[in-house]
Amino acid sequence: MSTYTVHQPSRAAIEADRVSEWRFQQFLALGFDDEQAWALAGSDADLHASRTLIGVGCSHHLAMRILT
Numbered sequence: 001m002s003t004y005t006v007h008q009p010s011r012a013a014i015e016a017d018r019v020s021e022w023r024f025q026q027f028l029a030l031g032f033d034d035e036q037a038w039a040l041a042g043s044d045a046d047l048h049a050s051r052t053l054i055g056v057g058c059s060h061h062l063a064m065r066i067l068t
Contacts, residue, residue: 023047030054036064043068 009017020041027037030050040050045067053063 030060032060032064036060040064040067 023041024037026047027040027050028034031054032040050063050067053066054060058066
């Protein structure tokens, strides 16, 4: 008979995943594509700065270069 352990993620890991998903959604809402949004969500990119850059007409390509 074999036994195995089921790994349960910690609350901190669950919360980190939720924050990452929320950031991803925020970057998508700003018009970044999926790949860009995931890259930004997983980085230290400032969401407020992203909103400002896009709001003043910065292209998404240039905003990616500035933010990452």
